[in-house]
Every structure is written in C-alpha cells, then in structure tokens.
Amino acid sequence: AGGGERTLVVANWKGYGSDSEYAVEQFEKANNCKVVHQYYDSLEQMLTMIRQGGNGKIDVVLSNMAYTDTAKKEGLISAIDTSKLENYASLQESLKEVEDVVDEEGKVYGVPWMWGTTALGYNKEAVGKEIDSWSALWDEANQGKVTMFDDHITAVLVAAMYIGEEDPYNADLSKIEEALMALKKNCKLYWTSYDSFAKPYSAGEITMGPLWSGAATQLNATGVDVEYVYPKEGVVAWTDYWCMVEGTKNEDLAMKWIDWMSSEDFQKEYSSDLEGQPPVPANVKVQETLSDDVRKALYIDGDMPEKLYFQKAIPEETNQAWLDLWNKVKAAQ
C-alpha cells in the first residue's frame, strides 16, 4: 500500500453486502484507496454514531428510509448531486426521491440501494396447507408454533394489516393492542435476530412468523425449507439508502462508492450470494437480468403485493407510544 493512499470509511450492518470481499477489493483496486467498515447493530446506533464523532470519520453510511429523515433534519448527512452518479438512472424509479430522502428544496439525500419485505415465512410441511393471510398467525390451530418479530414497529404494522386498518401508520392503538394480546396466546416466542428465528425454526419449535425476505433466502440457501409468502392484507417493506455524511473529506471517493454500490456489477454479484441474506436490488437492469432461480430465491418472481407499506419516519411520540404498547403486550402474563 502506498503512503498517499486514502481511506474511505463505510458504516453498515455487518455482513450486508458492502463488506464482502469482491465489493471491497474491486473498489480499492479501481480507486487506489482503502475501504474500512464500521458496523452498527441498530439504526439508533447508526444515528448516534454520526452524531458523536462520526462526522469527519465516517464518509458513507447506509441508512433505512425511516431514519434518513431524522439524519437529514439533524444535518448529519449532506445532499448528493445525483447527476454525477453514472448508475443513478438505472435505479428503480419508485424508490428514488421519496418523501423521506428529499428536502423542501428537492435536494436528494439518499440513493436507493436495496429493498426488501417483511412478509410471512412458514413451514409448509409442518403446517400442512398453503397460507396467504396474516390471520394464520392468529389461527388457534397454530397455537404455540407462532413467532413474532420483537420490534414494536413491525408488530404494530402487522397487527394493523391483520385487523384491516386502512392506514397502518394511524391505526387505532386500542384495537392493535387487543390483536397483539390475542397473538401473544399463539406465540411461542418473539424473535430478535436472524439466529433467534433460524434456530428454533430449523429445530421445529416454531413453524411460522413474520420474516425478512433475505432471511428466508438464506434459510432456503442453507438447506432449511421455508415458504415465504406475501399475505393478501399487505406487507411491510423497507428500503436502504446510501447517504454521504456531512463534512466528509472524501466526497469524491464517497460518490464513487455510492456509484459502485448502485452498479450492475456489484448488485448482480450480491443478489446471487444467497447465503448473504440478499434483498432485492434497486438497479432495474439487474432486476431484469437476474436468472429465474435467483428471482425466485429473492421472491420477486411472481406478482409483487399490491399493498406494500414502506417503513417510514414516524414522529417521536408515536414511536414511544408504539414502544409502550409493545412492551405492555410483552409484559402481560
């Protein structure tokens, strides 16, 4: 390594594509620089990271749509000149420049990278029939075999879809509470991480529950059969955006990184790495060229669900209220 080599600091989840060998090596070679990853293990931590001492240290950060709004409002990330990105045009239009990533002046703060869903995963063999509705979670026949994602937002949204709320983000909390209490009776456990779903699921302790699409992909790829379906009531979805940290000294490199992450080469490679929990690539060209097997593995082979509720920024009070509600449900004996 030469003395004048520059270092690009990237913040992301661990094992989420960007830290794979091919991603890092190719970029380093092409740009004669070094790439260092900083991992966060929650999006709150991601925010705190940039807030405290992250400025000037972290150059690029991957953020969930729901959190770019906060980051943007707090001035933690800077606007991106999308015209300088070669691959921006190829990205899925519906994900670009949505409310949470642009400001009043129309400046763009996040470049879509991947998206995925939280739908219903189940063990077809154990359940013995096809499932197409969230109501299966509430079905007494599945008592003791159900799990729920231990996340107040997912929990509220799923419950809202189950009871048929028009706008899940403004649902009637008392009804939600009722539904979640009912669900608790059926639930064996609440899962918190990939492992805490995968282990009991593969051991047969549980047979169904809300699941990340990437998690389902990885499970299938490692030999554990799981059906992943989009329930008719709707599906929670999330999008991850690349953002540039305010005050970075490596703006050029950061832009190149974002471009590289959006590129066909990279996205295609990552999408085919089925054991790496790959979500759906935002690059349309990649989406089109994916093999049928991969499309199937990513659950984008058939019709996409009509009702796709993207996780978006919610006000602080709502967040606290949902959390309190979820804690109350969990605490109930």
Next chain:
Amino acid sequence: MKKKYPWVRAIMILVYAFMFLPIGIVILMSFNASPYGTFPFEFTTKWYELLFSGGDLGQATALSLIFSLLVALAAVLIGLLTAQGMRRIGKRKAAVFSQLLNSAIIVPWLVLGIAMLILFNMTGLGRSYLGMFLGNTVVVLPYVVLLVYPALLEQKPNAESAARTLGASPLRVFWTVTLPGILPAVAAGGLMALMVCFNNFVIQYYLAPFGVRTLPLEIYNLVRVGYKPDINALASIMVVVSVGLVLLVSRLGFGKKKGLFW
C-alpha cells in the same frame, strides 16, 4: 474419609457435568455440519477450516484478549494499591470501603453502562477506548480487591517486619515479600478480572468506540446475520486450551499451595 457423604459427591459430579454439558454441546456443534445446531449429527471439520481461513473472528478474539489482559492488569495494579491502603487504615474503616466496592458489584452493568455512557458523553469523552477501558476496569476492580484484601490480612505476620530489619525499603518489602506471599490471591483476582472482562458484553456494548468489535460485540453482531459454528470451533479451542493449562498447572504442583482461590 473416603466414601463419606456419597450424596455430596453425587451432587458435585452432577454440577460439574451441568457446567460442562453446554461446553460439550459447543464442541459437538463445532463438528456438526448443520449451521443451526440441529440434529441429526453430521461430522465435519469445515468450521475449523473457516475459522483458520482468517476473518473478523480471529481479530475480535485477539482484541478481546489483549484488551481484557490490559484491563486485568490495571485492575490488579489498582486493586493491589487499594487493598494495601485498606489494610493500612484498619479493619473498621476498611469495612466501609469494601461496602463501596460491593455497591459497584451490585449495580447491574446495564444501568452502570448506560450511566457511564451518559457521563462520558457529557464530558466529551464519548465512546472511546479510554472510556471502555475505564468502565471495564472499574467493574472488575471489586473482584480483585475482594480477593486480595483478605489474603493481605492473612499474610504471615512479621515477614514484612523481618524484611525491613534485613535492610529492605518499604517498596522493596512489597515487591519481594508482600506480593509473593499473596500471589495466589492476586492470580485468582487477575483471572477473575480477565474472565469477567472477556465476557462483559453489556459494558462494552455501551462504551466501545464505534467500529471497534471485541469478541462479545462481534458475536452479538454475528447473531443478527446468523453466526456460523466457526464460533463454536473457536470456543472449543479456547476451552480445550484453558482446561489443558489448568491441568498442566496442577500437575506441575502450583495448585497445591493451599487455595489458589481464596
């Protein structure tokens, strides 16, 4: 005296089995092909290959070991000073001080970790190596003192005075007489500190600088993406090495000196 208390012996065997059963599982799983620890068992060594093909796990282990060693070292040094000071101020005042140490043990790490983070953020120290080091040290310090202080009190009387009459300065007395006399307790304290720090997820979770991953944090991260049994392989190696060390040490007869612990 043999064969007295058969039920006590039975419970001992049971408890030791209980303590090493999960270890057995870890070792078993490190040779099991299934990444989720499910049966049927299928023998493989691929996790060991994966482990030795490099990667973050090795780095995290090295970091944790070095960090815990440093923390244990600092805790032993400060603990020695503290214990010596406690002995000098007399039993009654020392009792008050050990209450203070106790309180550092009983405050749950969760609460303490958060409270320290708030303090560090206020003082501008924030998440940093220094903060993580201080936090872990203060958490293990009481274990060291509570082991070393009684040993100091039980020191063979007069040996220190004897050394003085032979011309040794107080400092020299400490190094050549006091310290060797309490070495088993100091070793026990250091070991305890090492273990507690090596395993301390909570404090490190709150105080580690961003991007710095000690072994507990690394495993915590891995759990989110799905950890592979290469951790089991790592743990198996560590346990086998430490059990081997213990047995070796006892063979060599260091353990014979009454009570390596307490």
Next chain:
Amino acid sequence: MAKLCIEGVSKAFGEKQVLSDINLTAESGEFVALLGPSGCGKTTLLNTISGILRSDAGRVLVDGRDIGGLPVEKRNIGMVFQNYALFDHMSVGQNLAYGLKIRRESREEIRKKVSEALEMVRLPGTEKRRISSLSGGEQQRVALARAIILRPDILLLDEPLSALDKNIREQMQFEIKRIQKETGITTVFVTHDQGEALAMADKIAIMRGGEIVEEGKPQDIYVRPESYFAASFLGTNNLIRGTYDAAGRRMAAGELFLPLERRDFQDGQEVAAAIKEEYVHITKPGNGLSGVLTEKLFLGQLVRMKVSVAGHELKAVAMEKEARELLVGETVGVELEHIQAFAVQ
C-alpha cells in the same frame, strides 16, 4: 559488637500506656533476657528498638549514637521472630542472601557467607531446600542465620523458641547461646520461659506492666530478688503473709514463725514472704519444723510434695531419690531456706 542503651523510652497505644520510662543497658556482647508476664510490653520494647514502632519519648543509643531518627532498614539491627517469619517463597539460601543482596555484595561473597552461616547453625548444604521442607527447629536455625549473617550491631530475639517441642527447644537454647558467644553480638532475648532465661542469659530484666522491675544476673535475681514481684514471679513459690516480730527477728504467720535475714522492718509491720518450693526441704522428723506430708506427686526427675506445717500448706519439691522414703501421712521435718521477705505496700 555494640553497646545498647535504652533511655527513658515510653510508648502508648491510644490511651493505653504500654511502656513507661524504660531504662536498660546491654553491654557489648552481652546476652540480656527480658522476662515478664504476657502483655507486659516485651514485644513492644523490642519493636521500639528495631524501629518497627516509634517510641513516644526516650532514646535508643547504639554505641552512644542515637538511632531514633533512622528507619528500620538503616538501623543494622537483626531480629528473629517467634514464628520465624521466613520468606517461604524463597529457598533457604535465598532467605539468607536477602539482606546481603540489598547490600549489593558480590555473588561470590554472598555464596561464601551463606554457606558459612549455614555451617554455623549446623545446616550445611541446605541452600536449595524449600522452607516448608524444614522442621520447626531447622526453620528456627535458618531464621537465626538470616539475622546474624548481616553481622548486626544488635540482635533481638522475640520468643524464638516458644513454638518448639521441649527436646528441640533445649537443643536450640544451646545452639543460640553458642552462636551468640561465637559471634559476640549484643543480644536481647524475650521469653516467658524462666528456665530458658536462667539458662541462657548473662543478665535478666524482669518486666511488669510496661516497666522494668528488676535486673540482675540469673542466679542473683532468682535466689535473691530485690522485689516482691520478682520473688513471686520466678519459680514456684509459697507466698505467706504475716507480721514482723522485731524481737525474734522473724515473721509470724499464724502459728508459723519464719526467721528472716532482712532486718529493716518495724515491729508489727505487715510482711509478705516468698519461699521457693525447692527451698522447702523435707527431711526426717526432728530436723527444723515439724509437719505432715499430705501429698506426693511423681513428676519424673522431681517429686512435688505438699506438707502441712503449723496450719499452712507448703509446696515442696525434691529429687526422686530424696523423696523416696517419705510417705504421705507421715510426720516429717521441714527446713526452710532463702525466705524472701518484703514490706507490704
């Protein structure tokens, strides 16, 4: 080889006065034994000499030089403790070399001195042994060697033999005495075994409640003590109270009349007498006073007896041979010797 002078040394722990105005001199090469009941301040006195404790008042002079200002390690005073206080994490050789190494003597020198010292305490070639592998008596000798190897001006011994069995103890008494004579180091020896003090010391100082009551040569102080405390403390005594009869130059205790050597009492003055049991001689009837033998207990070398004389029961002791013919219940003659009498304050 130095003269030790303790002048007016006092020491209190909090309220408690443990040493009050102690004066004591040990001539160069002299062996002084400190004797006294438990808690009288013997250890405290040694500690103020060695510097482990700082006295509240008074001076400690070695060859006329006040060493009060020096820290322990600068005083060149050797000390042997009751529990030996050996460094059990070191070998015998390392224990002996400890002080020499601090003095930065050369390796060769150290090796030589260590082997000489071990020879002196009759443990040659034990340099490599672990302390824990030595018997009590051997440990004691190592402790002694460690103290004298530095050729201290003064050697202090704090009940060095009290943890030993009788047999090894007697042997060690002999060894210590021999080594002290050979090296000529001025020595202060604390014990509460009288036989030990009597057998070993050139001079005995008797302490009580933080004061030195009396000092003198062993036989003098044992047979002709100057204080009632020393008289009653040393040996096994018959203690008798009575009044002085100036005319008869004797004391009267009920019907028992004891002739006294001391004459400086007034007629009718209350007097306390101490007669050591071995100075109550029991003989054939007709000699001296007349009494009845009431008890006889075989102790091996000696036989302890009790004899009833003029309403008093006196303890007596005799060699087995002499007591052989005396039978319990018989009338016997009783001769008293060395009656020590003191005025009652």
Next chain:
Amino acid sequence: MAKLCIEGVSKAFGEKQVLSDINLTAESGEFVALLGPSGCGKTTLLNTISGILRSDAGRVLVDGRDIGGLPVEKRNIGMVFQNYALFDHMSVGQNLAYGLKIRRESREEIRKKVSEALEMVRLPGTEKRRISSLSGGEQQRVALARAIILRPDILLLDEPLSALDKNIREQMQFEIKRIQKETGITTVFVTHDQGEALAMADKIAIMRGGEIVEEGKPQDIYVRPESYFAASFLGTNNLIRGTYDAAGRRMAAGELFLPLERRDFQDGQEVAAAIKEEYVHITKPGNGLSGVLTEKLFLGQLVRMKVSVAGHELKAVAMEKEARELLVGETVGVELEHIQAFAVQ
C-alpha cells in the same frame, strides 16, 4: 464410667500403616495418658475411638459393647481438641448447651447443667461471654466443660494443653485431674509433654510408629521401663553402649564399668544402657566412681552438670542446694543408680 477396650485396631492411610494392631484397656474411671513422638499415630488412635476415623481392623469396646458400627454422634464419647474447637459464633453458654439441646433436654435442665458445669471448671457466670473474649486457659476450660457436660462414657483429650503457657498449663493439669476424679469419667489423654503425662495419668502408654511399645504406672514406666525405647524416650538420658561381662555382672564401655541388675545377658553380648541424668549423683570425691566436673548451668530449681568419667561425659542434674558446693574443674565422686540395660538387636 465405663471400661474401654481397644482390641487389635489397625489403620492405614493408603500405603502407610499408621496404627498396627493396637491393644489398650482403660478401666472404668481410669486416666490413661498416650505418650509418643510426633507422628506416631496418637491422634489417629483417638479418632478411631471416637469414630471420626473408621479403623481397618479390630474392635473398640465400651463396657464390652462393640461400638464400631455406631456413627460418631451415637457413641457418647466426649472429645477435647488441641485447638479447643469451640464454636466461636456462639456464646459460652450456647457452646455448653449445644449437646444438651440435641438431646432435647428441657430449658430449665439445660440452664442448670450449664451453670453447674461452669462452676466445675471455675468459670461461674460466664454464660453470656463471647468465646473470643476468653483467654487461652479459659477457652480450654470451656472446651472441657462442653465435653463433660454430656457425661460421656469416655473422654478423649488430644493435647489439650499444648497451646498454653507454662503457668496456666500447670494450673489446667491440676483442674483436669480434679474434674476427672470428681466425675470419674474414663479418660484417654494424648500429650507429648512427659511431665504432664507423669503428673496426671493413672497409666501411661508409650507409642511409637503406630504401635504401643509399653504401658504401665507412671513411676514404674519411668524408673523401670521394659524397653530400650521407653527408657531412652522418657526423661533426659545418658545413653551408653558396651558389652556384658558375665563374670563381673557388669557392662564394660571402654574404661567405664557399670554394674547391672539384669543378669540375663550372655558374656560378651552387646548391651545398651540408659541412665537418667538425675540418677547420676555427684558427690564429694571418694564416693563411687571418680570424675571431673566440666560444666554447671543454673536452671532455677535444678542445676545441670556435666561430668567426665572414665572417658565418658555424663549429664547430671541436681537441686541447686546440693550442687552449691561443687565447682567446675574439681574432682568429684559419681554414683550411678537405676542403670537400665537392654540387649542390642
């Protein structure tokens, strides 16, 4: 108040045979002292009697009843340990009441017995005291009281006095003997202080390497031992080797000829003799053998002397009075008594 019979008791720890075929009887009310060098198995023997250890072979009978099958707590055997083993988390009263409470005696009864027992050991009214506030001698008495309050059939004492000062020790010897007489409890007493054993016991058993070498009345065993070991172990001895001269009915050791009482040796047989130092009587020249006094050491009651006779240096001891006129360097007469001779195996 029971007869204790130990029949053929053996015990090994692993390879090491610690007791070999021990036979010992203590008559009802008898006070038996076990005497022997350190490590000879005294404690082990007591422990097999009390049941703390299980013997490998042999029987322990109390009044003819084999108690081998009973657990310790059912044997009704009292024990006093060297370190007292008092429950220091309880008061004196609680310590004494401990066994009574287990026997579910009534509160009234317990209170009465505790206060009586404390009276017996001369510590009345100390029920509420903490153990740590008692002196060594007082603790010893509490331990004794705790053991006898249950009126055990047998009382075992394992070096109960070895941690005490000489003065308290003598006092306690007397107390223990008195209490044993008063209660009449059959007692086995372990010590390695000969004076103690001689003064207290009705019978002494001498142990060596896991065997009982000899037993007998104190004075008998001391003065007329049947084994060379007992002869040389008890007291301070002059040990002399020589050959038997059948014609002269004496043994010859160099130029020294010792007349022997025992005649059952063959001419020229190798013989070992032990003469206790107090049976070497030093007198005016002319009596007995002729020797030269080489050393004299004042020990208080006794004076220890060394005398050179016919090329042998003999230890002698005498009362101060008798030794007074003997001067070192003078020619003296030496009379020997109680020469114990044994064939050398």
Next chain:
Amino acid sequence: MKNLENQTKQAHSRGRSGLASFGLLLPGGGMLALLVAAPLILLIVASFCANDSFSGGFTLANYQQVFADGVFTSLMGKSVLMGLAVTLGCVLLAYPVAYGLAKLVSERARGSLIVLIIIPFFTSQLLLIYSMIVLLQGQGPLMSLLALFGADPSASILYTDAAVFLILLYEFLPYMVLCLYSAIAKIDDNQLRAAQTLGAGRVKRFTSVIFPKSLPGLLSGILLVFVPVTGSFVEPDLAGGSSGMMVGSLINSNFAAAYNLGRGAALSVLFLVILTAITLVINGLLRWAGRGRQRL
C-alpha cells in the same frame, strides 16, 4: 497470636501513614467515585429531569409514566421472583459442591476443580446461552434422551420460564460456589468433629456450624447472584418465549429502542432501590436465622 496481629497493625499505623494510605486508596477510590458514584448520581438527576439535556427542570413525570400502565410493577415482580428462585437454586446446589471442594476432595484436585468451574466462561457467555438452548430444544440432546424414557421429544421446556431459570442457574452457579467455598474452607474441621462428638447429626451440623459460619460467604454470594439475575435481559429474550420478558428488557428498550433517557433513568433508579431493599431484607433474615439457631 493476638499480639502478633497487633504487631502488623502497629507496623502500619505509624506517623505519616495517614497520607500514604490516602495515596494508596486514591486510584481505586477515585475510580469508584468517578465511574460508579458520579454516573449513578447523574442517572438519578436525569430521572427527575423533564428533558434529556438536563435542562428541563425538576419533574416527577418520568416516575408517573413508569407506573402509569403497570408494566413496570408486573415485570419487576416477575423478575424478583426469578431472581429469588435462581438464587435459591444456586444456594441449594452450591452448598454441597462448596462443601465437597473445601472438605472432601484431595488437596491436589482442589485447585484444578475450582478453576475448572469457571472455565466455561472463557468461551462467550452468549455462546453458552445458545448451547443451553440447543441442549434444551425440542428434538435436542436432552429431549432425545428423555424420549428414550417415553417423553415426547418435541415437547421441550424451552421458551418457558423454566428454561430461563435453568440458563441463569447455569450462569451464576459458579459465583455462588466460589463464595461459599471460600467461607466453608475456613471452617475448622475440628469444630465439625466436635459437633459430631456432641451428638450432632448431619442436619444439625449444617444448621448449627456450617450455615452460621458460612453466612458471610452466602451473603456475598446472594449479592453476586440475585442482583444480576433480576436485572438480566438477554436470557429471557432468547429463551423465555413470548411471556419471558423481564424488567431488564424494559430498561434496555427504553435506552436502546427509543432513546428515552428520563424514563430509562427512572426505571433504573426504581430498579436499584427495590433491589437494594430486597437484598437488605434477605441479609437481615439470614443473619437472624444464623443467630436464631444459636439462642440458648
């Protein structure tokens, strides 16, 4: 012996020693003050502050909110029960083990056995929790074994409070063993023998000698077990199933899921106060029991 002790005391209670002792205690004491006391005070202050930046003025709102929905009270109750159960389990298992270590095993084996009991913790704690889960889960080794005796292999106790209990017991048993061992090792063998010759059987020996004399060790063991168990959250989250939540998770989620400093602080303060109170009560009860045994 007594005056020997005195001597060492003397050696350290001389002039200037006050200052030197202070110097020795400074690093340790300072760390405790700055890193334990100060943060806790800060936490208490935060719990009474209206906003997170310590500038909102005094308020009780945080505490009111904590008690508003009853979640805290029920979780606290459950956690305390779990804490008590695990502590009791540890005590019951640790006493025989500590006794065996201190009095039954050979000197040679003792050192190794004591170190061995903490060796499992040189792997990661999280890993041990997972392996316990593997052990307990349906179709896992334990259930498969039990199936041989006719149990239903898929009906495991995992994801119930019993599983959490077992895991916590596993994690904290060594602390209790070590504490009790150190206390029991100090008990004089002769005192136990003396009790025996005075007619005390096993139970009586335990209640009258071993228990009172190991009380200090027991108390520190309880401190080291009860408090962390009650505050645990990883174990119940992983193995407790849907009803497993304990109070630690509540505190954690208020700091991690929603950064609500005031509420989290109030929860922490309450938690600490309640735990301290319970610990004091247990202490008192045990001391009373230890003493009660000995009354005349």
